[in-house]
Amino acid sequence: MGLTRYDEQYHLNRPDTTHGHVVETPEYPKRYLLHTLLFFLTFASCTLAGLSWMGGNIENPATWLNSILYAALMMGFIASHEFGHYFAARYHGIDATLPYFIPMPFLFGTMGAVIRTRSPFHSRAALFDVGIAGPLAGFAVCVAYLIIGFVTLPGIDYIYQIHPEYKLFNSGHIPVFGMTFGDSILFHTLAAIFSNSSGFMPPMNEVYHYPFLCVGWFGLFVTSLNLLPVGQLDGGHILYAMYGKLQGIVARITIYLMFILGLSGLLVTVLALLQTTENPDSLFTFLQESFLPPLMWLKVNAPVLLTGWGGWMFWALFARFFFKPNHPDLSNDEPIDNRRMILGWVAILIFVTSISLNGIYESEPDVNAIPFMKSDSKQVINITPQQPTQPSRDAALTPHL
Numbered sequence: 001m002g003l004t005r006y007d008e009q010y011h012l013n014r015p016d017t018t019h020g021h022v023v024e025t026p027e028y029p030k031r032y033l034l035h036t037l038l039f040f041l042t043f044a045s046c047t048l049a050g051l052s053w054m055g056g057n058i059e060n061p062a063t064w065l066n067s068i069l070y071a072a073l074m075m076g077f078i079a080s081h082e083f084g085h086y087f088a089a090r091y092h093g094i095d096a097t098l099p100y101f102i103p104m105p106f107l108f109g110t111m112g113a114v115i116r117t118r119s120p121f122h123s124r125a126a127l128f129d130v131g132i133a134g135p136l137a138g139f140a141v142c143v144a145y146l147i148i149g150f151v152t153l154p155g156i157d158y159i160y161q162i163h164p165e166y167k168l169f170n171s172g173h174i175p176v177f178g179m180t181f182g183d184s185i186l187f188h189t190l191a192a193i194f195s196n197s198s199g200f201m202p203p204m205n206e207v208y209h210y211p212f213l214c215v216g217w218f219g220l221f222v223t224s225l226n227l228l229p230v231g232q233l234d235g236g237h238i239l240y241a242m243y244g245k246l247q248g249i250v251a252r253i254t255i256y257l258m259f260i261l262g263l264s265g266l267l268v269t270v271l272a273l274l275q276t277t278e279n280p281d282s283l284f285t286f287l288q289e290s291f292l293p294p295l296m297w298l299k300v301n302a303p304v305l306l307t308g309w310g311g312w313m314f315w316a317l318f319a320r321f322f323f324k325p326n327h328p329d330l331s332n333d334e335p336i337d338n339r340r341m342i343l344g345w346v347a348i349l350i351f352v353t354s355i356s357l358n359g360i361y362e363s364e365p366d367v368n369a370i371p372f373m374k375s376d377s378k379q380v381i382n383i384t385p386q387q388p389t390q391p392s393r394d395a396a397l398t399p400h401l
Helices: 032-053 065-091 124-151 157-162 166-167 183-196 211-226 234-243 246-274 282-301 313-321 336-355
Strands: 003-006 011-016 023-028 100-103 110-117 176-182 360-363
Touching: 003 360, 032 065, 032 100, 032 110, 032 282, 065 110, 065 211, 124 183, 124 234, 157 166, 157 313, 157 336, 183 211, 183 336, 211 336, 234 336, 246 282, 246 313
Parallel strands: 003 110
Antiparallel strands: 011 023, 100 110, 176 360
């Protein structure tokens, strides 16, 4: 993520013995070795993550190619975002560090990167340019990734190589369950326009096996999170530069909405837990009898209330207590020009079309359509046999990575 902060510790007022007055003297270490080390560690952790996402095997070098491609694409996206911030900061004479890449040896292989600004923003225009440059650069790279990914889609045999067991499902049809990427307006639109090379479009629960599609989806999602209009996030910088203190009001509304969406996701989790009948505990039975009927009613009659992502609860709390709703005030409060206002609305459009309200979730399998699951020892309380199964965000099954 592109997080920029002003580090006061590097700007100390020191006496100038020559001229007899106090001047501001920036003092900070050059950490090129640290930046380089973090870059290669993050590349390595992304490669390891790619082995899981792409169905590779660390003991078989022949399967590393897609994993290395995944890592290169991921680093390209993160670097484009961060250097967008960096070059915009340098253009405005704002002292900024090179990106600190953050390795994470699981999930996507990284937590992104950060840069630090070590001199204050002197105007709304500078704040706006630095804030928007990262998301725009990262967004452009992700759109290019997705177009390439859709145009070069391999046929269905690519999935069969990773999951040979899928040939047993519904005469070779790809089962729709497991870890699923939530769709977005832009992802869906690009898929409709460009995914015609092989006649096969993988379902959203298999997208992560395709390097360009996986990183492209991830990049759009991360870009949209960065564009949330909260405090120190890029979206907070942009909206404050556009509308000043109105940003704080919008931020609080956004946090409340994230909390509600997260609560909806938690209800899905509770429903999935209560539908299992494995636990004979009396308290569990009491909870089933008390809460399962109303939740089942919602699932049948108001399924939209059970389509949230539990991760929004985390983001609501994170935004409230870490990023803070209000953006810090600037000493120079001069409004930005019309050209930047238009570009700001472009960023808002990018946020709306890139955001995935479902995030990443576990979709529930259709046990009747999957032969080897019919003998599953779990018993599930069904709502009504006639109702279609709604996705569960926290089902017990996960894909074979």
